[in-house]
Amino acid sequence: METLLTWIGTLPGAIGQGFVWGIMALGLYITFKILDVADLTVDGSICTGAAVCTMLILSGVNVIVAMIVAFFAGALAGLVTGILHTIMGIPAILAGILTQLMLWSVNLLIMSGKANQPLVGFQFRDKVLISTGTNNIVKTLIILGIIILMLICALYWFFGTQFGISLRSTGNNRSMSRAQGINTSFTTVFGLALSNGIVALAGSLLAQQQGAADINMGRGAIVIGLAAVIVGEAIISKISSNFFLKLFSVIVGAIIYWIVFQTVIFLGLPSEYLKMLSALVVAIFLGVPYIKKQWFSKKAVLKKNA
């Protein structure tokens, strides 16, 4: 009973983590699901968002302004990947890796050459939007909830506009899109910029939640984001194909991911194994549907021949 209560006590923190990473995963959803591009820029741009936001808050800039600047800094990173990919013809994955590597230097420069810039301390308590860890968790969850709702509504609206559906068709069928007069290079670059902007926005929230910007905070971010996207999809795709719900499912996926994560830690798994666990979860979720399909079609063929 007592352990159950302790476990329940970890939930608000997990949900808070899920909210922030859910925002990051919404950004990833745009590239991975809508544009059909695997964009590794995010491992760098989430840190860029954190770094920009932290440094601006430290220099006395309003937190909302700092977060908006962080968004555009991330968008700029996406723009670089987009240009490497479309104008210079570099495969998307490699373009993302190149930008990510560039961002390592850029992020260090932003953080004045320090690998870690703490944001905690008395004088900044009132200057941030959300509190660190589980301090003031209810307020944090409400603020994050509002941001998420606004973001999902904005994305739902955007992808229903004439320009927005041209982005979706770009990911769905590039040659058809060009035949219908869509500049697919432009839509791809725009999508990458928007995606990384959102990821950087999540980074700015992550810095506030963790109380610091750290040069290593983006390592493996794409895997956590992907986990949220595919776990969410696995749940919602069976219920509905509504686009609003699909966006919502990404947040649900992120929350589930963090609850599982916290539970595993709670059960005593040493933290060294956590990244391994994240990667395995993604590998299994991506791999199982494929293997299932292969196996079932093989069985169908055998049956037919029997």
Add this chain to the structure above:
Amino acid sequence: MLEIKNVSKTFNAGTINEKKALNQLNLKLENEDFVTVIGGNGAGKSTMLNAITGVFRIDSGEVTVDGQNITNLPEYKRAKYIGRVFQDPMMGTAADMWVEENLSIAESRGKHRTIKWAITKKDRERFRELLTQLDLGLENRLSTKMGLLSGGQRQAITLLMAAMQKPKLLLLDEHTAALDPATASKVLALTDRIVAENHLTAIMITHNMKDAIQHGNRLIMMNQGKIIYDVSGEEKAKLTKADLMAKFAEIAGENQESDRMLLN
């Protein structure tokens, strides 16, 4: 309407796989011409259409539509003037998007895509009307994923989409080849109707000689990247399948002849 002047295109130039796909090709289409194109595999039929639509840059020559030189325009800008239907029913539409979303994309072809909400109630009514005319029972499937429709249904909608913004030119690349005979003839009838109703200028590639004779007002035969036979009007109306077969045999002989010369 359309003029192709001395257009050449060589793939894999300078390699062992060098292929001269278009060889100083010339073609001039008048307004409301409906040309059917026949020719063996590798004759350059699809390459000609791709040269018109700008899938690749041509090596030399010039393509003009309605007096405007489009040779250097990127593919997506030419789309304003050109409607296309591909051979593969999967190619012409976005499979994971709804029917109405596909139609909306086609409706904005050649226009500036704004951040206005794409599909209004009014649009939906107009789309439903358009689909009713197809007579394929699609009018109540506006919010069905394109990929769930049959090949024939998808080709019919692709045709509709190609004609939606009344293009100057409609290009059909064996658009019935992947369909069963009954569906193919339905889609062909629809093609005739759409071309006639919208007064379109059209080029249709086909491997079916009967279709090539029956449809359109002009027929061209291609071989080795050139037009080697061009009939229209009265002469085309009198054309028989036997005439075309003879023509094909003649080419086959010539091709063999040149091969033999090469070998010697």
